[in-house]
Amino acid sequence: MTGGNQEGDQSVSLDLLKQKMASFAKERDWDQFHSPRNLLLASLGFYMGSPFFHLAESNIRNCDVGEVGELSEIFQWKGEVPKGLPGWKEDEKVHLGEELSDVLLYLVRLSDICGIDLGKAALRKVELNAIKYPASKTNNGIAGSC
Numbered sequence: 134m135t136g137g138n139q140e141g142d143q144s145v146s147l148d149l150l151k152q153k154m155a156s157f158a159k160e161r162d163w164d165q166f167h168s169p170r171n172l173l174l175a176s177l178g179f180y181m182g183s184p185f186f187h188l189a190e191s192n193i194r195n196c197d198v199g200e201v202g203e204l205s206e207i208f209q210w211k212g213e214v215p216k217g218l219p220g221w222k223e224d225e226k227v228h229l230g231e232e233l234s235d236v237l238l239y240l241v242r243l244s245d246i247c248g249i250d251l252g253k254a255a256l257r258k259v260e261l262n263a264i265k266y267p268a269s270k271t272n273n274g275i276a277g278s279c
């Protein structure tokens with residue numbers, strides 16, 4: 134595959150997602166709703182009567198659960214889930230991909246609206262994590278412990 138970062142390519146950049154979300158909002162005149170607070174509530178939830186309305190399935194409804202809540206619902210009551218999700222139906226995996234994407238897309242949009250370069254910030258954080266938790270000093274099998 135050639136060209137890089139178009140639909141169907143193997144890798145998708147945060148920048149492409151940022152541009153797509155910006156176009157999506159602009160085409161619908163939804164920039165007015167994409168404030169930092171609204172985007173945070175849309176991703177995390179904690180609806181408390183915010184004036185954040187959006188169109189969905191031809192209805193106007195409140196933003197309530199939040200995408201992280203919707204993501205959590207998929208795992209709710211399942212107990213520990215083995216890596217690779219053995220036994221999950223294909224449509225369950227597709228649904229999981231959709232909810233993960235909603236969380237990512239709102240974070241990308243929130244970062245953009247706040248003027249944060251999410252890719253650079255995340256890369257810097259990975260480096261900070263490595264300094265905070267040196268591999269040489271980490272106890273085997275105990276996550277987050279040095």
Ligand SMILES: Nc1ccn([C@H]2C[C@H](O)[C@@H](COP(=O)(O)OP(=O)(O)OP(=O)(O)O)O2)c(=O)n1
Nearest residue numbers: 157163166186187188189203234235236238239
């Ligand atoms: N004001 C809005 C509304 C939606 N979206 C985009 C970002 C998310 O990727 C997706 C969220 O849409 P819904 O709120 O309809 O959530 P779901 O797709 O999860 O639908 P449902 O909650 O019915 O399962 O659409 C957006 O950018 N701005």
